[in-house]
Amino acid sequence: MTLPIFGQEDARPVRPGSGGATNRTRIVLWDVDGTILRNGGRAGLLYDDAIRDVSGFEPVGAHPGEHGKTDAQIISERLTEYGLDPALLPRVSARLDELSEAGNAGPSARQLAPGVPEALAAVADAGWVNGLLTGNSPARVRFKFAGAGLPVDRFDWAHSYFGDRALVRSDITRAAAQDLAGSTAVILGDTPSDGSAADAVGFPFIAVATGVFSEDVLRETSAIAVVPDLVEGLPAVLAALATL
Numbered sequence: 001m002t003l004p005i006f007g008q009e010d011a012r013p014v015r016p017g018s019g020g021a022t023n024r025t026r027i028v029l030w031d032v033d034g035t036i037l038r039n040g041g042r043a044g045l046l047y048d049d050a051i052r053d054v055s056g057f058e059p060v061g062a063h064p065g066e067h068g069k070t071d072a073q074i075i076s077e078r079l080t081e082y083g084l085d086p087a088l089l090p091r092v093s094a095r096l097d098e099l100s101e102a103g104n105a106g107p108s109a110r111q112l113a114p115g116v117p118e119a120l121a122a123v124a125d126a127g128w129v130n131g132l133l134t135g136n137s138p139a140r141v142r143f144k145f146a147g148a149g150l151p152v153d154r155f156d157w158a159h160s161y162f163g164d165r166a167l168v169r170s171d172i173t174r175a176a177a178q179d180l181a182g183s184t185a186v187i188l189g190d191t192p193s194d195g196s197a198a199d200a201v202g203f204p205f206i207a208v209a210t211g212v213f214s215e216d217v218l219r220e221t222s223a224i225a226v227v228p229d230l231v232e233g234l235p236a237v238l239a240a241l242a243t244l
Contacts, residue, residue: 031189034211068193070163109147115230137164195221
């Protein structure tokens, strides 16, 4: 799937390792921030750090309401807010990757959301592949998982999809839908944006309220199941998967 991101006609909002699924696959596409990992208190500041390092501009102010947006969307919106050249997006994204190693280690390491390792195992035991669909870049996901102590081989990176080049989240799901044509894919995430992106391509959505959005808010989406976390809610997640 070709999309005009970063002004390059051949740029893609995904980087699957080996192309489309060759057999009918059942895959759960996990969001990262707020779903697999607890949201980090300083996480949003890294965007401004990257912008400052690239542009010399000193950003100020808070940025509420960014949960569920892609890295590229957040950077693009902040560049516009600061009156900076939108063409800085690729350089800022690359700098964000560099900062994310130290930014997700030691005291800044992210924590796993409750029940994640057990849920990954249970989903795999039920015959589903664990993949990723996230607004992060592949590098940032690996740094975050390393800091949290989550082995990257728990996921199928050949069928995982990333948002460092996608200005809207639905671009990621559209690319995933094309890559996974003929397969059954489910989005598991913590924001209404995950649900909207799933709706854009007809993927079922399972919502977990381990991010900033409550169960009540998530019930207003198209989610086929809404759970408080992946400990109490794991049976409901598995039951929802069993209907697909």
